[in-house]
Amino acid sequence: MTVSVSELAERALRRLGFSIVPLDDSPVFTEMVPVATIATMALTELGVIAADETPTASDQALALDKVNSVQGAIDAQGLVWWDPSEVPRAFVEEYAKLTAMQAATSFGKQADPQVMQLLEARIKRGVMEMSGHDIAVEAVMAVHNNLLARGLARWSTQDIPEWVAGPYEVIAADFMSAKFGGQVDNDDLAAAWRALAQMIALPSSGQRVQATYF
Numbered sequence: 001m002t003v004s005v006s007e008l009a010e011r012a013l014r015r016l017g018f019s020i021v022p023l024d025d026s027p028v029f030t031e032m033v034p035v036a037t038i039a040t041m042a043l044t045e046l047g048v049i050a051a052d053e054t055p056t057a058s059d060q061a062l063a064l065d066k067v068n069s070v071q072g073a074i075d076a077q078g079l080v081w082w083d084p085s086e087v088p089r090a091f092v093e094e095y096a097k098l099t100a101m102q103a104a105t106s107f108g109k110q111a112d113p114q115v116m117q118l119l120e121a122r123i124k125r126g127v128m129e130m131s132g133h134d135i136a137v138e139a140v141m142a143v144h145n146n147l148l149a150r151g152l153a154r155w156s157t158q159d160i161p162e163w164v165a166g167p168y169e170v171i172a173a174d175f176m177s178a179k180f181g182g183q184v185d186n187d188d189l190a191a192a193w194r195a196l197a198q199m200i201a202l203p204s205s206g207q208r209v210q211a212t213y214f
Contacts, residue, residue: 001162002155005144008165009136012172016182018132029130032086035071039063041092042099046107066102070095074120079127090126094119128180135179139172152200167196 013019042063043055055063071087074080082088087095098119101111128135144160147153155161160168170192174184 002159003162003165005137005140005157005160006133008140008160008168008172009133011165011169012139012176013132013136013180015169015173015184016177016180018129018180018182028090029088029126031089032082033089033092034086035067035084036060036064038087038092038095038099039067041096042066042103045096045100046103046109048107062106063099063103066099067095069102070098074123077120077124079124081127081131088130091123094123124181132180135176136172139175140168142175143168143171147196147200154200164196164199167192167199171196 039060040049040055040063043049043059044051048059049055068084071080071084075084098116101116104111141157144153144157170184170188173182174189177184
């Protein structure tokens with residue numbers, strides 16, 4: 001029995017506490033909102049205008065500049081894949097609040113840095129859920145290519161044996177843990193590498209092997 005790279009990627013993500021949400025099932029990730037709308041929302045958040053009011057040109061321009069600053073800060077973390085003129089609806093609330101905080105001093109208000117960090121963390125987690133599968137596939141491929149480069153893999157990515165799936169999952173999860181903010185237990189990681197080495201050392205007889213590594 002074999003397992004696909006895609007399935008291993010999903011299993012590795014689950015080890016880090018993430019699940020895959022198909023974009024087609026989550027329109028909030030694909031529906032885009034113009035940054036001008038977010039700028040106006042930020043002014044409403046600050047109490048500069050009421051929800052049914054139109055901001056002055058100068059206030060709107062200032063808020064729009066702050067939206068771009070927020071966009072730049074998020075992009076610097078390697079999280080932005082969308083056009084800078086719009087934002088996925090899933091992150092509009094966070095963007096509006098971050099923009100309001102960026103503009104707060106211009107309107108005699110104060111922002112809480114801890115709240116800003118929390119909002120950025122929520123965006124990061126959302127982006128990871130959107131692009132997590134691609135990242136996880138890259139991690140699984142890195143595990144496989146590591147073995148291949150050392151002449152240890154007797155299989156291709158098209159026929160990875162189920163009996164090496166566990167170690168692949170653990171090692172792939174470790175490879176991407178920094179991006180997701182998760183952590184793999186060091187003992188589990190060491191056990192996975194040991195088990196993988198033992199499995200590879202077994203004769204290629206085609207006989208089914210049952211392995212337990214933790």
